[in-house]
Amino acid sequence: MTLRLAFRLVRGGGVAGFLRLALVVFGIAIGMTAGTLVAVMPGVLHGRAEVMNARMPSPPVENGHANFAFSTSTDVWDGQRLGRTFLADVRSSTVTAPGVTRLPNAGEVVVSPALAARLPHEPDLAVLVPGRVVGTVQPAGLLSPDELFAYVGVERDRMADAHNGASFGSRDSLALEKQQAGLTQSLALLVLPPVVIYLVVCGRLAAATRLRRYAALRLLGMRRGLVLRTAFLESSVAGLIGGFIGIVLFRLAHPALASSGLLGFSWYPDKSGFTPVSIGFLTVFVGIASGFVGAAGLRRSLDRPIDARKDTSEVRPRPWLLLPLVFGLGSTTYLLLAVRRPAGAGVHYAMPGTMTWVAIGSVVITVLGVLVSLKPILAAVAQMMARPSFPLPVRMAGARLALQTGVTLRLLVGLALLVLVAGVSAGVLRDLELRSSPSGTNYSVDIEGSSAPNPVVRQEVFELPARFRWTVQSSVLPEPGAVQTTDVVEQAKVSGYRLVSMSCSGLRKLFRQAYPDCRDGRWYRMASRSIANTAYEVPAGAAFNYDRGDGTQQSVTVPAERLVVPDDSPFPVQAYGGLFYAHEGPAWAWTTDSYSSFLIDPDPAELSRFKVRVAALSPATQVRVWGEDLDLLELARNQRGVIGFGVLIGFLVAILAFGIATVDNAVERRRDVAVLLVVGMRKRLIRLTQIMQLLAALVVVLLVAAAAGYLAGNVALRLNDVNRPWYAGTLDAMMPLAGASVIVAVCAGSFVAVRRLRSEDLKRE
Template sequence: MTATATRALSPLHDLPVRNSWPRDFALGIRLAVGGGRTAWVRVVLGAFGIGVAVAVLLVFASIGHVLGNQDARVSAGLPRAEVVAGVAPTELVRDDSVYRGRLISGQYLHGTGPGSPVPPGIGRLPGAGEIVVSPALAGLMAADPGLRARFPQRVVGTIADAGLRGPADLAFFGGTGPLPPAAEIGPRAMEVYAFGGAEPEAATDPTLVIVAVVGGAALLVPMLIFVAVSSRIAGAQRDRRLAALRLAGVGAWQVRRIAAAETLVSVAVGFVLGTAAFLGLRLLAPRVEVLGWSAFTSDVVPSPVLAVLIVVLLPVLAVGTVLVSLRRTIIEPLGVVRDGKPVRRRGWWRFVPVVAGAGLLLAAAPGGDPGTASWIAIVATGAAALLAGVPTILPWLLERTVGRLRGGAPSWQLAVRRLQLDSGTPARVVSGVAVVLAGAIAMQLVLLSTGSQYAPERAADDWVTVDTTPAAADQVAADLAGVPAVAQVGLARSISAVSAASHERVTIVVTSCATIQRTLAVPHCTDGDAFLPRTPLQTRPGDVLTLVGAHDTGPRPRPHGTFTVPAGLVPVPQRLSGGPYLGDVLLTPAAATHLTPPADVTARAWVRLAPGHAGATDRIANAVGALTWQTFVSGGTGDLLTADQKTFATISTGLNAGSIFTLLLAGVSMLVLALEQVRERRRPLALLAAAGVPRSVLARSLLWQTAVPLVLAVLAAVAAGLGLAALVDRLLGTPVKVDWTTIGVLAGTGFALVLLVTALALPALRTAMRPDSIRTE
């Protein structure tokens, strides 16, 4: 028995020889905290691992509350167009724009009466020439004079939290004078009688759900493995102490209770540290932004059910791991004290989690309903079980492998012999790395196979379009002419019509010869010419077109006259390479003299950019900003991602960041356990050094002791990652794509961790080799 254990147990009459729960737990606590500096180091290291897991799991448990609060605020700000008797409506025009790839969501408002509805987040409707901006947009406007020029109005306030999805939102509410009828402006305009409509439920994309669920499992399982590994820190010392108690007459159940109490001390300290870390991270939430998504501090609140589950699950996992490791202490305590060779491991049950996880993923129907809790539970449980099977198999695989190794250099033989005597601890050292690598490999391959369907489809980089009203078209052209990044500007007025023959929509465009020649392969054009681009509509000369409102999209739009396609139209290709789509029938102004268009004609400026036009879209939006709601800029390099593309990018970014974090966490775990191994073996190491074994041989031996298990861990991780990716791709209905470069980079990162851990453990190795480490009491 060690001197520490002797001090903790003296006097002898304090031994819990009777079956007393309070005395057993009290002794366990004394062993945890009353053993001097070594005991406290053990408690702190175990508490660190549990604390990190608690903080991360509480963050995960808060995601549902964050998303729920964000959706509630978005729903509260949705305008409702249903007529309410006695309410003077608010005229509203949406005016979204892009700033350096980020969406600026805006609304121009005009109240038609004293009781006109006001959106949440502002106290009153802004007047003409006034604007209320979000705090994030206010900060950007203060830092960028060009962006400030886009909003010439006077800033009269900031939007409160109730009017924003998150603190990083770029949003504004601008005031304006009386607006034209909504039918003349288009779908961006409406009359609002109340705010707070129910947001239409979007169809759930099964691909995004599966990627998020499996990715979450790939990040959470390493956390649980980390808790289990942390609870085994200094396991050999604990086993020897408890074995000595067992030999002194303590019963088997008493040993279990003492070990549980000792473990619960680290768990309690870990929960305090983890909760404090979570509260600190919660305060930093408003400063964290991922692709425009952010959260207020008040949003980051764990789900009560999940919080209770964390409080129950982590202690059970930590204590259960320790109790399972006590089999030798309870059954053969004398062998533990003498460091006897462990019993050969059985392998059949270690493959059960992998088989069960694969079976659940195979049982999940491809293309199933991702909105059902049962389907999500099956997929998440299957992925978690398959990943959890990796650390279960590793000790058995390592034992069978090193048992067949013979010969080699002295450092190799020392390492192999140590692994043959104790393969469980080295397997635990690399189990966290193996699970992280397996999850990272699987998710990278899944993202590779699904990423193509979420790739943004951008417009040609040489063109930007500015939609405007016919009244402001000339002003737009004048403003754009002064932008250095603009090479050419062409104005086009579009008139909607319905073909009497095919009953399909036809777009008649009236524009200048210069615009036609810049965008189409037209060798010659004079005012009065008409052109017929080749389109699937196959409009022909002589066809009668019924003119309708551009924004009248009903099944039976109201007619506004007719137009007969003139004879002598010149057929031309639809567009030049990379050029914009103009319309189905192109008329020069002289050819459209007999055309009487409806009131809601749309106007568009086609802008060709000059070479070297980085940020040109933003400069164009700034140039026409004074026209407020009358312009809408799109195209070029500032295209926005769709909702699904943005969600996929957010998930991908989160999974990549989570993989890096968990890999670093696994590296820390590996370093802690490697240092513990050196500390526990300081006496044999000092004896070897005293016998003349060079320090370099022992250092290489330490390297081999970590490298051999890691090689097996990487092989197991690659197999598990490929298998999980194949099963997930089966659910998604996408072909499996194997990127060996990515796999090689991830595997190389694992080996780099081995070198780093070995280098950091060398000072401890030198300390352990000192002659005073041979001294014993």
């Protein structure tokens, strides 16, 4: 009986009833599609972690035999992650890596399909992956279809930082976890709140009409429980149908979405872990949740059915609801203006621990304050618009807004939240980009001694074109526990007293100073300005031992002549000072405890060319770029994609809910529109009043959200460096959303429910 009654109520609603049902089903389907994307994300990330673990070489157990030698390298090529695993001395009995039929020998490579497609057309990339392609890595060994990954076979003496390997498969996935940290949470934060609001809006379409209808059934004598079950069943059936359609839509769109890279990374659709059981559970859950949403709000109207048949004004909002917003905006502004900034160029000063928590708390309070204070703000705006001095459409819009402040706010809260989150996210992304990419007037590049063990290769690398070059060698460290004193000389021996080798002409050009006492071939002590002539500088006469590279050690006494360099010099002499040998190249020979440093022009293309030149001499040589955090760079790329896609999807869902609810609200106001037409008001004036009501509320909401998002985004940007300037990118991220919202508001507000005033309207309304 309950099911038949629910269907009869839908059919009795006429065209409007079927239209409402179609809107509910469509809305739930779209919300289900977006929500399913969040549901599959943990499975996608888990699958990527499993692949990373499975293809990671593992060392032999104690007293075990090595089946191959390996070293790994992760680099960035054309903004994309390039992973290489170098292999040498591979035994024929070695179990291959996942997705690989056979491991490469020296001069051979096994590459991913995406890398195989690019190698013939990009000679510089082929230098980084040298050898003949003998196979491709199958999906079982790849993170995504577009991943650039290769197994490169080399000779053992050409391998950098070689390790013995027994098989493939490790549990060390910290790097990938760092790159994927927070992706699911970010997507859920951006997509789920608008989806929940959207589903609630769709489930409460024609809410006033439904309240009157069910109150009428109660007045006719129907039991309260039967009315609630009927409302629950009516909404749950629509939820089940919409949930099923949403799952079908997601299954159709999932392959294209997985390979598109819109989220900053791609994946294989069949590795999402989304099983039929998950599909059934989600569909049933959405159906039940829709039933509860549809029945929500009926209890009071069923207890007082006569009151439900009357229109009542909303309760006037309390002014104290503005306090959280005022406190949040005040605290964020204080943090941006009053936090002390240390003087000096290039100084990076992060907020102290206590101040960091204050900043995070201020951002949270600001977000909550925006959501809480919008209602009293809208009420004040409505009261201001109702002044007699304003034109009639503005006064009517203000009166209408004052009567429906809560209803209007429910239409706009999703958009306000998205605009606010977009501003904060822009600051977070900018912080990640600044921390993951090198900054300054040059790229600072190091090549460790263990990275290129061949002395001939190291000399060839050292002679590559660069703006500046020098070598650094550490003194021989004493035995552990041999030094237990606070004497600065002994402490310098424990830490390793640095020896810098560079020509005098290079030193003068680097710091743009005369250094008249510098002569090539001579020894000096070197100190930064803040260390020179202090108790922390190693005094003249102290002796340190250095490896000559031929099995012997050379004792060097710290000379009295000193060269003072700026505090921000690239030389590692800020702690105890160091030795300086005016010579181009190493003091004696290329040793494992020495490294070569370069300054490259601050051009990404020039840095890529330098890496290619190094790879042409020694493919396995590791090139370390100071300030380039590959894990953070990958995280920034992933987070940028996830946040951008999440904001887009959340905005589309929120704006769709806004448009549908606005049109539905206009339909419910047929009686008001008919009355206005009867008294002679033109339809153009009614349309203008509706648009003014929506635009006034929308502009106020967007301005408050944009101001809060701008301040909160800049606070997030300065958590790791208070010297960063004001960032306008937060406004750039919010402006497209605000502009699109205004367009939708104008279009939705232009809909007038009564096209022509007929005699039936006079009787019915």
